[in-house]
Amino acid sequence: MFGKMKWGIHPDTHKAPTEGKAIESHELPGKVILPVRQHIGAPCVPLVKKGDKVKKGQLIASASGPVSSNVHATISGTVVDVSDQPHPSLGKCLAIIIENDGLDEWEEGLITERQWEKLSKEEMLEIIKNAGIVGLGGATFPVHIKLNPPKDNPIDTLIINAAECEPFLTADHRIMLENTERIVTGILMIQKILGVDRVIVGIEDNKMNAVKTMSNALTEQKLEVVAVPTRYPHGSEKMLIKTLLNREVPSGKLPMSVGVVVQNVGTAMAICDAVRNGIPLIERIVTVSGSAIQEPKNLRLRIGTPFAAAIEQCGGLKSAPEKLIMGGPFMGMTQYTTEVPIIKGTNGILAFTEEEINDGPESPCIRCGRCLEGCPMGLNPSMLSILAQKGLIDEAINEYHLLDCMECGCCSFICPAKRKIVHYIRYAKKMSALSAQKGGK
Template identity: 40%
Template sequence: MGIFGSKEFPGTGSFPHGIHPPGNKFYSAGAQVEVITVPDKVVLPLLQHIGAPCEPVVKPRQTVACGEMVGEGQAFVSASLHTPVAGKVKKIGVVTLPNGRHLPAIEIKTEGEQQPCNELWEEMTSTDWSLSTIPDYSPDEIARLIHAAGIVGLGGAAFPTHVKVMPNDKRLIDSLLVNGCECEPYLTCDYRLMKEAPHAIVAGALLAGRAVSAKEIFICIEDNKPEAIEALELATRNTVVQVAVVRTKYPQGSEKQLVKAVLNLDVPLGGLPSDVGVALSNVGTMAAVARAVIKKGPLTHRIVSVTGGGIVTPKNIFTPIGISMGELIDFCGGLTEDAARIIAGGPMMGFAFSDLTTPVTKGTSGITILTHAETASGEETACVRCGRCVEACPMNLVPTRLAMAARYKNTALARQYNINACFECGSCTYVCPANIKLVQLIRTGKAQVAAAMKR
């Protein structure tokens, strides 16, 4: 059993399979969150979440205020969009995100009086979150305020949060797990948030726990983050929230693996944590929930780690959504001479890109810049059937078969081997001695399966 301080929890603190890549957190873990200045413009894609895109509710040349809704999430699985700046709507154009998707986007030119970003960050780091008032909010009201604020999962998945917390008599939730593992190498935005704004996380966890009527609330942190553990243990005193210290392992932060590690429950293949009475959310999402419900503020800003050996001064930046990634890189002193690859996210699950005008979205947790030495790898050779990818896969899949099905466009075989159960953690690619880009092939295979099902 694992330990919550002096208390035990059902799981062992770990899960079967997985890997131990170098964390490389040292680049930015010690960098206190800095606040960037208000940009000259923001570009806001209308789809920054899983589900249906939101619909624009503004027109070109319209003046908007800070925090005003500019896109409405009209479908159940959707999320509204709010501008982080005051200004004038320039146009509704198209942007290409690092994952290759071309999406309509609203461009807003900054004009007039702005809400300073440092005021929002100071609000987030406050120790006073009126915890005594939380019982005054009904579960329905909490879900409604989360929906109105446009909050999505800030750990990368970007699933609309109101859908997870909406009361449902047919889906009883026993436990809420708040994910502070941040197992992706290099990234430290969640770590800094846990250190600098632990009270906001606790307030959000209490609100989300009330919304889903959870009997237990656990904030889960890997054991390689002792300062974050200490900060949250202090912030959770005299509350029902407990800190679950789990083992450092990749991908510990994946929802099915975290449920196994903490609660010793197995989420069925193709199922959801709610199938076993569990709700999960990220620490950054919980802080946003606290602000949405208690301060009535929409999601307009987030922390982004700009890190790696290819950036002059790695930083964690509290930044408005819609700012260009190039502006964040410039804020960190620019690229080093040996910078070789820019990745949106981390090296395991992120997407390489080259267009620095690409905007930060709600799901942008980091920008990782790797050097030539960090990206060096051998040429791809034939699969030697060593089985390392199978040993590493946390979902008990056979990555080589999935990859070969994709390579030969055999969608029936890909479905037979449960290709959609893969969440693209990249463990298989990391351990492959033949340097086969397994996860990239699996991504292609998923697209092939989706296209075949539409025909």
């Protein structure tokens, strides 16, 4: 599927403004907005109503259905509303709004010190499930499901994804330097749950201090740390598996089909906090950066913090941003308001001035072939965009493998005609999904 070895691109990393700065914790926001859907799967069912008092760590929305993930209060205070609110990836979503009482009190009986080595795999999975942990690299798939693959899918290798290949983002880099012990403990917990001997931590070679720190910390456990070449999109599961194990995940399949589970490095830390200390997923590290941010930083933020409050903690905006993104510049999602909250999958908030965006008008394809060379999935992005524009979705799917596109954005980045290829591809995928929903497929 990957076709050739020369996949990917080398954009400027833009990591310098934050990679050397320690993670900062700031004042808690006046309110948090907690959507009942912050994960892949069914929305949670709210357990609280307007006027209720809640404490930090209290379960406020319960998972529903086989694929779902609990939501907890991330500050103590009063529920002031349960209503539809702006959501950074869904547009709108039912959310629980908590007004901060300033006390930051934990739910009673929650925080504990467990000897995790004595816990069974099932006990650990139950704790992870109850703690509402989802993949923190942005995928947001409930972790208790990913760590419990079907028995007919034997797993022999755990890969910890610490590539952090998107420009600007440095949150994973910083936690590897500052929270090494929690990450290592989380990795050992995942290793025990999966029952695998082989564990590889993949880190891009533009973070050699993290490679060294993690290698030193993992020597005793005999776990491998591998520096992979800095090349976007090395952080995608399929590319990392190809580089580290030379295994190819077949079209339409998951990493488990080749015996691999991939977990983000931040997720390992969240697993340690939940299993060892009883802490549900209530906060995460977020990179706030881009040319429109006064003082780019990595912040420890409570989930539900409005983007505006996070940006304020970085000195505010230099000017009204031309573009606001949740996540990285390639795979992130454009936002239209700073009133959206940090959700479990928010690894970055990027705000750009007009000069930095400089999209320019697109022109017709000149058939230079650069997008074909750069596509990590070996697709024909030019043809996919043309078919999408013409509405020939079936042809794009059946003959040009539209659904194998991971929307990495390499093709758009290198296109000299500035064609918005990913935009067309996303549109075609949406049309295909809508058609399937209507029973047309």
